[in-house]
Amino acid sequence: MTASERILTGEHFMLGDHACAEGALAAGLDFFACYPITPSTEVAERLSHRMPKLGASFLQMEDELGSMAAIVGASVAGARAMTATSGPGFSLMMENVGLAAMMEAPCVVVDVMRGSPSTGLPTAVGQGDVMQVRWGSHGDYSIVAYCPNSPQECFDLTIKAFNTADHYRIPTFVMLDEVVGHMTERVVIPDAKEIPFSGRKRPSTPPTDGRFLPFQAAGDGVPPMAHAGEGYKLHFTGLTHDERGYPALTPEAHVALVRRLVDKVRLNAPAIVEHEELMLDDAEVVIVAFGCTSRSARRAVHLAREQGVRAGLLRPITLWPFPEERVRRQLRTRGLRRFVVAELNMGQMSREVERLTQLPVLRVNHPGGAMLRPEDILEAVLR
Amino acid sequence: MTPTKAAGASSHPLDSLFRADRLPHILCPGCGIGPAMQCYTQAMVESGIPLERQVCVSGIGCSGRVAGYVNIDSYHTTHGRAIPFALGVAVARPELRVTVFSGDGDLISIGGNHFMHSARRNVDLTVICINNFNYGMTGGQAGPTTPPGAKATTAPYGNAERPFNLPYLAAAVGATFVARWTALHVRQLKDTMVRALRKQGFSFIEILAPCPTGFGRPNDIGEGLDEMNRYRTRCVVNHKAPLHELDVDLREIEEPIVLGNFVDRDRPHYRPPMIQRSPAEEHGTAGDRWAAQRPAGMEGTE
Amino acid sequence: MSTRRPVNLTSARVPRGKVFVLPERCKGCRFCIDFCPKEVLVESEDSNAKGYRYPLLASGKEDGCIHCQYCTLVCPELAIFTEEDG
Numbered sequence: 001m002t003a004s005e006r007i008l009t010g011e012h013f014m015l016g017d018h019a020c021a022e023g024a025l026a027a028g029l030d031f032f033a034c035y036p037i038t039p040s041t042e043v044a045e046r047l048s049h050r051m052p053k054l055g056a057s058f059l060q061m062e063d064e065l066g067s068m069a070a071i072v073g074a075s076v077a078g079a080r081a082m083t084a085t086s087g088p089g090f091s092l093m094m095e096n097v098g099l100a101a102m103m104e105a106p107c108v109v110v111d112v113m114r115g116s117p118s119t120g121l122p123t124a125v126g127q128g129d130v131m132q133v134r135w136g137s138h139g140d141y142s143i144v145a146y147c148p149n150s151p152q153e154c155f156d157l158t159i160k161a162f163n164t165a166d167h168y169r170i171p172t173f174v175m176l177d178e179v180v181g182h183m184t185e186r187v188v189i190p191d192a193k194e195i196p197f198s199g200r201k202r203p204s205t206p207p208t209d210g211r212f213l214p215f216q217a218a219g220d221g222v223p224p225m226a227h228a229g230e231g232y233k234l235h236f237t238g239l240t241h242d243e244r245g246y247p248a249l250t251p252e253a254h255v256a257l258v259r260r261l262v263d264k265v266r267l268n269a270p271a272i273v274e275h276e277e278l279m280l281d282d283a284e285v286v287i288v289a290f291g292c293t294s295r296s297a298r299r300a301v302h303l304a305r306e307q308g309v310r311a312g313l314l315r316p317i318t319l320w321p322f323p324e325e326r327v328r329r330q331l332r333t334r335g336l337r338r339f340v341v342a343e344l345n346m347g348q349m350s351r352e353v354e355r356l357t358q359l360p361v362l363r364v365n366h367p368g369g370a371m372l373r374p375e376d377i378l379e380a381v382l383r
Numbered sequence: 384m385t386p387t388k389a390a391g392a393s394s395h396p397l398d399s400l401f402r403a404d405r406l407p408h409i410l411c412p413g414c415g416i417g418p419a420m421q422c423y424t425q426a427m428v429e430s431g432i433p434l435e436r437q438v439c440v441s442g443i444g445c446s447g448r449v450a451g452y453v454n455i456d457s458y459h460t461t462h463g464r465a466i467p468f469a470l471g472v473a474v475a476r477p478e479l480r481v482t483v484f485s486g487d488g489d490l491i492s493i494g495g496n497h498f499m500h501s502a503r504r505n506v507d508l509t510v511i512c513i514n515n516f517n518y519g520m521t522g523g524q525a526g527p528t529t530p531p532g533a534k535a536t537t538a539p540y541g542n543a544e545r546p547f548n549l550p551y552l553a554a555a556v557g558a559t560f561v562a563r564w565t566a567l568h569v570r571q572l573k574d575t576m577v578r579a580l581r582k583q584g585f586s587f588i589e590i591l592a593p594c595p596t597g598f599g600r601p602n603d604i605g606e607g608l609d610e611m612n613r614y615r616t617r618c619v620v621n622h623k624a625p626l627h628e629l630d631v632d633l634r635e636i637e638e639p640i641v642l643g644n645f646v647d648r649d650r651p652h653y654r655p656p657m658i659q660r661s662p663a664e665e666h667g668t669a670g671d672r673w674a675a676q677r678p679a680g681m682e683g684t685e
Numbered sequence: 686m687s688t689r690r691p692v693n694l695t696s697a698r699v700p701r702g703k704v705f706v707l708p709e710r711c712k713g714c715r716f717c718i719d720f721c722p723k724e725v726l727v728e729s730e731d732s733n734a735k736g737y738r739y740p741l742l743a744s745g746k747e748d749g750c751i752h753c754q755y756c757t758l759v760c761p762e763l764a765i766f767t768e769e770d771g
Contacts, residue, residue, distance in 0.1 A: 030475060031471065031474065031475050033467075033471065048656075051655075052655070052656040052657050052658040053658045055657060057474050057475065057655040058655055058656065059470075059474065059655055061467065061500075062496050062497060062499075062500035063496060065463070065464060065467070065496075065497075066464070066466075066467035066470075066496070066497050066500070067467075069460065069461065069464035069467035069468040069471065069497075070467045070468065070470050070471035070474075071471060072460075072468060072471065073440070073458070073460075073467065073468035073469060073470065073471025073472040073475070074471035074472065074474065074475035075471070076458060076471075076472065077471065077472040077475040077476040077479070078475065078476065079471075079475040079476075081471070081475070095461055095464070096460075096461055096464060096468075098461075099460060099461050099464075103458075227476075228438050228456040228458075228472055228476060228479060229435065229436060229438070229456065229476050229478070229479045230435075231435045232456070233454055233455060233456060234456045234457070234458075235402070235450070235451055235456075235457050235458075235459070236457075236458045236459065237450075237451060237458075237459035238459060238460060238461055239459065246402070246405060246451065247451060247459075385744060386727045386729070386741035386742055386743055386744050387741060387742045387744070387747055388706075388741055388742070389704040389705060389706040389740065389741065389742050389765075390703060390704065390705045390706070391705070391706070391707070391708075392705040392706075392707055392766070393707075394707075395707060395710075395763040395764075395766055396766055397757075397763060397766070398763060401763065406710070406762075406763065407710060407712070407762060408761075408762075410761060411712075412712035412713055412714045412737065413712075413714045414714075414761060415761075416761070417760070417761015417762060418716070418758065418759045418760070418761055420761070421757070421758050421759070421760065421761070421763075422758060425758065566759075567720065567759070569755065569758035569759050570755065570758065573758060606714075607714050607716070608714060608715045608716065608719055611716060611719075611720070612719070615720070
């Protein structure tokens with residue numbers, strides 16, 4: 001197998017879901033386990049076609065509980081592992097998202113959001129998993145969630161999701177919505193040499209000297225990762241554990257572990273957070289929108305400017321951690337009058353903006369089924 | 384005529400197979416998981432598979448704690464998900480021999496779907512299932528193996544349900560090796576574990592084990608020793624027993640309990656589809672990716 | 686199918702074993718005592734630090750162990766083992 005088979009360098013006219021699959025392959029995907037679900041199925045179908053030719057493992061599991069557990073297992077054995085799903089399957093995966101967080105097993109979950117709750121609107125767009133991706137498994141832990149708004153970003157951010165997962169030993173998420181997942185656009189896949197790769201921090205002592213502590217973290221809060229089969233006699237557990245990985249069911253051990261799991265992302269947020277901005281320098285009205293909604297919002301910014309209102313757009317690329325420092329900085333802009341948060345849910349990301357400002361935050365939203373139109377957002381900007 | 388003290392010792396010859404610094408384990412006096420764990424560690428050695436290549440994965444419950452005591456790479460996962468987690472390890476690193484060690488509630492109730500499908504696929508796993516007829520860790524609730532009429536903390540008037548016959552189930556869903564022993568039959572159990580570890584494909588061993596705390600006392604069986612004595616007097620070995628006749632009810636004094644190695648057949652074991660089987664030309668297996676980052680002294684373990 | 690052959694009494698030798706006990710590990714389940722094929726073990730009168738009675742060698746059975754290692758395998762606590770002794 002050559003790099004050119006794995007990495008399809010060149011210009012393509014490509015579906016968002018397919019670009020996501022190609023990004024994973026370019027990032028070195030070893031192991032993919034999934035259960036079919038609309039509108040993410042094209043990720044799985046693409047990979048079922050591609051992975052067998054690359055010597056990589058494609059598995060269709062019995063359900064999403066098993067899919068998520070399988071990628072955590074593959075991860076601790078050293079694989080770059082991913083699954084893809086949509087709302088109902090995402091709910092089932094939450095159990096082992098918590099396990100991945102607790103075992104610090106790097107993995108990537110692609111969630112193509114559809115109208116929800118429950119079975120909702122299987123074939124139509126929604127953006128209702130904003131809070132679930134952050135808080136969906138019980139307890140406190142930290143994750144990173146990327147939100148592409150184009151097939152090109154589906155490719156780029158999936159690669160980034162793998163690198164971030166490995167760097168911080170966390171589950172990371174690529175949050176497409178149905179519109180982005182089913183959108184076909186130009187995707188440029190660079191040369192293999194230009195694909196960014198940063199791997200896992202690895203033990204610096206051999207297993208023979210018995211000094212390696214698998215959950216002892218350095219200053220950045222991230223312990224080096226040893227894999228099954230390397231001779232370290234590892235023990236990983238979902239129970240609260242000490243630096244050896246042994247169950248330690250004390251308040252002290254729990255506080256130390258959970259605080260570190262949360263702080264891995266919280267304290268490193270400046271290095272992780274990404275956003276895109278459009279005409280924010282002089283904005284009196286700031287639209288905050290992600291995914292497909294950001295495309296309508298971009299149009300709304302231009303329409304508002306044509307009518308003499310200085311609108312701007314802040315698009316979170318990392319939905320989590322939320323770019324709150326950028327919002328705070330915007331609050332110091334002279335003449336800022338209000339925020340407009342546009343999203344296809346009943347006001348989930350809005351809360352993140354509302355808690356940062358005393359200024360009015362207008363919600364432009366509905367729970368999904370169709371995109372928000374630029375005019376819907378414009379009306380709130382001009383109001 | 385007074386008894387004499389046996390010779391003392393500061394350590395046990397099998398200590399190195401356990402995380403001795405975690406002993407004594409949390410299991411109750413008279414629990415049958417201990418003997419099963421002893422057999423497992425001895426079988427690990429006797430299988431001839433290097434310990435560095437063996438992995439233990441468990442779920443939740445008393446039996447799930449075994450992963451925390453055996454001194455090999457071990458993963459204590461979520462309730463019911465030991466099998467798919469183990470599948471991930473085994474597929475990502477086919478050179479590793481992965482054993483799932485867990486309980487009946489974990490593997491067959493909450494994890495029943497994974498059990499069924501992994502046997503159907505014939506994933507290369509050994510599944511060791513402690514069957515103690517109840518949920519022990521949470522305090523003696525009824526489960527999918529609790530005999531009808533048996534008392535449990537969630538069945539105070541007697542269990543209303545029919546239990547699984549696990550060997551029959553395992554054979555029906557496709558396991559290539561199916562056996563049942565008890566915590567009393569340690570020699571046969573250990574030999575069966577060695578066979579299972581060496582067998583390719585999905586092998587399943589049910590181990591009937593006393594849970595005096597959760598099952599024995601509420602059901603007038605008594606202590607662990609009393610349940611072991613029931614195994615001693617009632618068990619018969621019949622490797623050719625019809626699988627559908629393998630129901631167990633410990634309380635029925637007259638009924639024999641049938642043990643044996645019931646199924647041993649060969650079917651192709653599961654591998655993900657590969658059009659091109661070139662193990663490691665450029666990308667390699669999951670384990671190879673990090674090889675360059677490996678510190679000195681680890682070469683011998685791959 | 687292997688065929689069972691009678692033991693040759695002139696050449697067969699029953700091994701002798703020496704029993705080792707780690708009393709502080711014992712949880713008093715009695716598995717080793719009740720299932721020893723040579724009934725070599727009895728329960729102690731006094732208890733270990735955790736309050737459990739541990740196995741002792743029965744009087745008159747001090748040389749009775751045949752190193753079958755059943756106790757080693759059945760003990761849940763790594764509290765007893767045998768070694769071949771002459």
